[in-house]
Amino acid sequence: xxxxxxxxxxxxxxxxxxxxxxxxxxxxxxxxxxxxxxxxxxxxxxxxxxxxxxxxxxxxxxxxxxxxxxxxxxxxxxxxxxxxxxxxxxxxxxxxxxxxxxxxxxxxxxxxxxxxxxxxxxxxxxxxxxxxxxxxxxxxxxxxxxxxxxxxxxxxxxxxxxxxxxxxxxxxxxxxxxxxxxxxxxxxxxxxxxxxxxxxxxxxxxxxxxxxxxxxxxxxxxxxxxxxxxxxxxxxxxxxxxxxxxxxxxxxxxxxxxxxxxxxxxxxxxxxxxxxxxxxxxxxxxxxxxxxxxxxxxx
Numbered sequence: 001x002x003x004x005x006x007x008x009x010x011x012x013x014x015x016x017x018x019x020x021x022x023x024x025x026x027x028x029x030x031x032x033x034x035x036x037x038x039x040x041x042x043x044x045x046x047x048x049x050x051x052x053x054x055x056x057x058x059x060x061x062x063x064x065x066x067x068x069x070x071x072x073x074x075x076x077x078x079x080x081x082x083x084x085x086x087x088x089x090x091x092x093x094x095x096x097x098x099x100x101x102x103x104x105x106x107x108x109x110x111x112x113x114x115x116x117x118x119x120x121x122x123x124x125x126x127x128x129x130x131x132x133x134x135x136x137x138x139x140x141x142x143x144x145x146x147x148x149x150x151x152x153x154x155x156x157x158x159x160x161x162x163x164x165x166x167x168x169x170x171x172x173x174x175x176x177x178x179x180x181x182x183x184x185x186x187x188x189x190x191x192x193x194x195x196x197x198x199x200x201x202x203x204x205x206x207x208x209x210x211x212x213x214x215x216x217x218x219x220x221x222x223x224x225x226x227x228x229x230x231x232x233x234x235x236x237x238x239x240x241x242x243x244x245x246x247x248x249x250x251x252x253x254x255x256x257x258x259x260x261x262x263x264x265x266x267x268x269x270x271x272x273x274x275x276x277x278x279x280x281x282x283x284x285x286x287x288x289x290x291x292x293x294x295x296x297x298x299x
Contacts, residue, residue: 003037003145004296005138007167007208009191010174012183013154016216017173018046019262021151023281024214026271027289029105034146034293037088039138040111041068041163042153048110050266051092056099057110060089067112072159075133076121084109084141093270102274107145115159122158130158131198135166156190164194165201169211169246169296176215176228176255184213185235192244209246212295214288218255229255248299252291256284 008021025036040047048057061067070082091101092108122130138148150163164170170191174180188210195207213232219225232251239245259281265272272281 003142003148005148005166005168007150007152007163007170008173009152009160009170010172011155011187012180015173015175018151020173020214020216021149022047022050023271023285024289024292025149026103026106027273027285029103030273031286032293033105035105037107037145037148039068039109039148039150041159042111042151043113043115045111047151051108051269053269061110061112064112064114067110069112069114071137072118072133076125118159119157129201131161131165132201134162138166161194164191165198167208169208171212171214172210173214173216175217176225181231188239188244211246211249211299213251215251215255218257250295252288252295254284254287
């Protein structure tokens with residue numbers, strides 16, 4: 001069965017995008033036996049550095065053919081240096097005592113800071129369908145996974161547009177506050193405009209849409225967060241009615257509560273489900289994984 005490819009997008013930083021990708025992917029792999037590939041498309045390389053010791057990451061991507069960067073470089077200059085089998089790190093993260101796989105069902109295609117260099121080069125190549133490069137490269141490997149998670153930079157530039165085109169669905173990680181609410185409406189509009197502009201290239205594929213939102217950094221302090229989520233629900237209703245998002249788009253529950261153990265897990269280079277399995281963060285992601293799978297396997 002072909003993997004469901006999901007782009008995690010938001011042009012606002014600090015919304016828990018990478019935390020969602022890493023911890024949801026790890027939880028689905030560990031507790032549900034799903035084969036998950038995380039593709040790091042952010043030049044900050046946060047998902048790569050969350051799941052790998054920095055020295056392991058630097059050594060691996062020192063040969064850029066073993067990073068997501070090479071996908072785009074090959075298409076721009078017409079080479080074929082990218083080798084999926086050599087680039088993908090299997091069974092991440094690795095134990096510190098011998099480097100054994102800790103999650104056999106979780107793979108990573110790491111990013112590199114050189115992704116920063118690509119935007120100008122992609123812009124100079126606009127006569128070609130630059131937004132199809134990622135999809136064309138990943139397509140032969142879709143039957144190897146249940147889910148492919150695309151961790152995008154906080155923007156809607158050319159590489160993120162590659163993720164949008166490659167995706168079957170989009171997920172928006174969201175922090176409940178006023179600025180995020182106004183930004184979500186703009187994001188939904190820009191994503192829909194992009195899909196409208198490339199609809200002729202989908203070649204029989206269903207037109208992708210935003211299909212879920214995930215609330216992060218939730219705090220039960222007063223009514224501020226509760227009101228913000230209620231306003232988000234009302235906006236989602238309006239966007240569904242106008243067909244700007246998927247007709248079954250939901251705000252997935254539970255909302256991911258603020259948890260210091262999640263923050264700590266980054267420096268340990270472990271998802272929270274391995275770093276602190278009894279923490280509230282681990283429990284929230286475990287519950288979220290159940291609802292995530294139920295939602296996307298019934299769309």
